[in-house]
Amino acid sequence: MHATRRPRGIAGAAGAAVLLLSACGATDADVEGGDSAAGAADSPYADCVVTDGLADATEMETDDTTELTVAAFNGWDDTQGAAYMAKHVLEQMGYSVTVESFEAAPGFTAAANGDVDWLASSMLPRTHADYLEQYGDDYESLGCWYEDARNAIAVNADSPAQSIEDLAEMGDEHGNRIVGIEAGAGLMRATEESVIPTYGLEEWDLVESSTPAMLAEVDSAMSAGENVAVTMWYPHWAWNVYDIRELEDPEGAFGEPEQFFTFAQEGFSDEHPQVAQVLENFVFTEQDFADLQELMSQEHGGEDHASAVEDWAEDNPEFFADWQTGQLG
Numbered sequence: 001m002h003a004t005r006r007p008r009g010i011a012g013a014a015g016a017a018v019l020l021l022s023a024c025g026a027t028d029a030d031v032e033g034g035d036s037a038a039g040a041a042d043s044p045y046a047d048c049v050v051t052d053g054l055a056d057a058t059e060m061e062t063d064d065t066t067e068l069t070v071a072a073f074n075g076w077d078d079t080q081g082a083a084y085m086a087k088h089v090l091e092q093m094g095y096s097v098t099v100e101s102f103e104a105a106p107g108f109t110a111a112a113n114g115d116v117d118w119l120a121s122s123m124l125p126r127t128h129a130d131y132l133e134q135y136g137d138d139y140e141s142l143g144c145w146y147e148d149a150r151n152a153i154a155v156n157a158d159s160p161a162q163s164i165e166d167l168a169e170m171g172d173e174h175g176n177r178i179v180g181i182e183a184g185a186g187l188m189r190a191t192e193e194s195v196i197p198t199y200g201l202e203e204w205d206l207v208e209s210s211t212p213a214m215l216a217e218v219d220s221a222m223s224a225g226e227n228v229a230v231t232m233w234y235p236h237w238a239w240n241v242y243d244i245r246e247l248e249d250p251e252g253a254f255g256e257p258e259q260f261f262t263f264a265q266e267g268f269s270d271e272h273p274q275v276a277q278v279l280e281n282f283v284f285t286e287q288d289f290a291d292l293q294e295l296m297s298q299e300h301g302g303e304d305h306a307s308a309v310e311d312w313a314e315d316n317p318e319f320f321a322d323w324q325t326g327q328l329g
Contacts, residue, residue, distance in 0.1 A: 043125035048144035048259055050283045054326035057277040062094060065272060069098045071107045071116040077293045078235055078260065082145070082282070083120035084305040085292075088313055089320050090278060099305075111263055112138035117272070118264035118279060123149050127186060127258055139263045143280040146235070146260040146289070151187050152246040153178065153195065154232035156222055163248035167229060168200045177205040179217045179230045187231050190254060198253040218242050235286055237293035283328035
């Protein structure tokens, strides 16, 4: 019998959340009412446990439909990595999986409409609450699979700043600028609307750029022996590649860590029980993510994610066996 599923809708709970958006969730929508902490606590996705619902999918019959499509977000290695990992494990089991890339809003719409079979990653209980408010009745959750997704301001390791509040007195040392990513990214919004006013950084420039441009600034500054402050998030391969560190956030301006969830159109687990169980069995750690993302970005230039996953799989064959049988975590 298929494992009991977690809550499938967020209607009502999402409306209580004030968004604190991350790099993994660009949106222009607002959710009104309540404060962020209260809204998150009320969410049915607030207390997900990544090891809940695990079961042996190899004991189940192959689903009738074996051609599948998963949505991932353009430029976001976490969703791309999760999508290609699922593609790899399911193709080991005889399925054929196509990964399609979207911007955030079209990706959520495609999953809700059934234009794709599932969405590789959604960040809750705060970040994507607006999408779940809009589409929650059209989705079912296939569980959470990563439990420490969070935003940060990063600096070079030898920067004198230890916390974000130090930056207010260290503008000259850092050029009075925080180098950001894409203008539409939720991380930028969280930095502008929460971090900057919380820590009195109104005189600082929040530079809109792109993720590659931001990382190029890190590389350039460190090569020149200069201080740099940038928007960053977990999980991201840059923590392993560059000598950077996270600034403390004593006021909690970025909010508590969140979790990554998998969502499919409502009824997916009834039509695709084995695939649904495989997706629910997925559990990934920060170190696993760092290693995979480093392969994706450094060894394969961010262009051939399937090959990066194949390389990772060669070094971790037991991971996929444990995934299929529900023994991860």
